[in-house]
Every structure is written in structure tokens, then in C-alpha cells.
Amino acid sequence: MAKGEYLGEFEQIVLLALIRLADNAYGMTIRQEIEKRTGRYVSIGAVYATLDRLEKKGYVDSWLADPTAERGGRAKRYFELLPAGSSAIQRSKEMLTSMWEGLDVDGDLTPQT
Amino acid sequence: MAKGEYLGEFEQIVLLALIRLADNAYGMTIRQEIEKRTGRYVSIGAVYATLDRLEKKGYVDSWLADPTAERGGRAKRYFELLPAGSSAIQRSKEMLTSMWEGLDVDGDLTPQT
DNA sequence: GCATTTTCTCTATTATGTAGAACCTGGACC
DNA sequence: GGTCCAGGTTCTACATAATAGAGAAAATGC
16 A cells, blocks of 8 residues: 555544644644543643654645733744545445444444345 | 554445454455455455464454355355454444544535535 | 744654465375 | 476565653743
């Protein structure tokens, strides 16, 4: 398989968080969104490393905004989904869906006929 | 990460394939099941490496069956899901589901209110 | 100035994903 | 009974993804 053909587990999560946040997606909010929705602890380094990878693959892009007039208002690096990212996350979903199909009736995890 | 706290992307797929195959889950059939359902090429080494890891984590177990009297009838190593594996895959699903919630209306990937 | 806040960058390490060659074992064939 | 074939597994090596956390920037408040 070619390298990076499929999104990793955390890459999927980060991409979805970014999508949810629409025009307010940057490192800190992405981290918060993931923690809020999944309850999973996320280190900030993990988020940025993943975002960088997604950007390198052409799934998202980012730009530095102007600093805002608040305490600690350092310039934020915003992210947005690119079309390739949209396809990638759809593909990931379809793959998992096809594997789950027909399982999980009443949480039973026994293949149903 | 706390080591191995979450299932990787391919780990999820392998686990689901194994579940689907019920009492006929061994290396070759698992590989086939994944290729059949997802269309994704899977090397046999990838499958076994992943199965070994899942076993080490206590998510599945395996045993060697007796060789069968067929051409190429080498003893097969069968796999089965353990309760911890069942929980793990459920958790993975819930995590992704919570991230997808409300998205993907008509494949649109724009957060819906 | 200097402390404090929010955010981003960088480094290091472990975990996961991946391919493929080598090897094992029985049947078929002659 | 040797050789090839088919279905299986093991092993090894390397590439990519996940993760934590310390440190550096940049802005405000006093």
C-alpha cells in the first residue's frame, strides 16, 4: 500500500473536530472539541502533529490570523478542510461502515444472518 | 498515549473481520473478508502483525487447530474475540459516532444545527 | 518592566501499519 | 519417493502515526 493511503484513527477524529468547528477551528478549540465529545484526554502536541500531517497530505490547510485584542491574544493558526480531506474522511467512514454492517444488534457483536 | 489505550484504524478493521467470521476466523479468511468488504488491498504480514498485537493486548485469543486433510492443509491458527476486545471495539465505535454526530447530511460535511 | 494568559513550536519516543520473503505441510502426479 | 503445487503461518525490517510535555511567542494588565 502506498504510504498514507488511509487516515489513522486519530487523524479521523481530528479532521471531524475541525469540520465541526467550522470557522473556529484552531489547535486549542480542536483539542477541546475532541475532549468534550469523546471524553478522551488529548495532548496539544498530538493535535498539532496530526494537523501538520493532514496538511502535508493536502487534506486541510491553515493560515495565521491576526492577533486579537485579548489577554494572551497571540495569533491563531486556523485550519480548514480541503476537498481531498472531505473525500478521505468519507472513505474512512465507508470502510468502517462496511465492516460494521450487520453487527452490533443490541450490542451483541455476533454476526446476524 | 497511555500505551494501546485506543484501537488503531487497522486494528478496528481486523477485529471486525474476525467477529464477522465467527468460528472461521484465521489469517487467510480475515484477510479475504477485509478485501471483500472494503476493496482495500491487505498484505498478509499486516494481518498477522495486527492479530499478534491484539492478542498481546488481551483482545483476542488464538489456538492452533489440527491440520486438515486437504491440499495445503497446514494447521490453521484460529482467532476469537475476548470480552475486552468487544469492549474496545464498542468504545472505538462510540468515539467515532460521537464525532460524526450531526455531520454528513447528504454527504455535505457542514455542521448542521 | 514583569507577571500572566493563550497559543504555537519543537523534540523525543513508542505504537501501529505495512510488505514480502521464507518456511511448513499435505496432496497430486508421475 | 521425488517434485511441484496450494493453502497456511512466521519472521524481519522499515515507514508512518500517535503521544507527551517542555519551551518559546506574543499579547494584555498593572
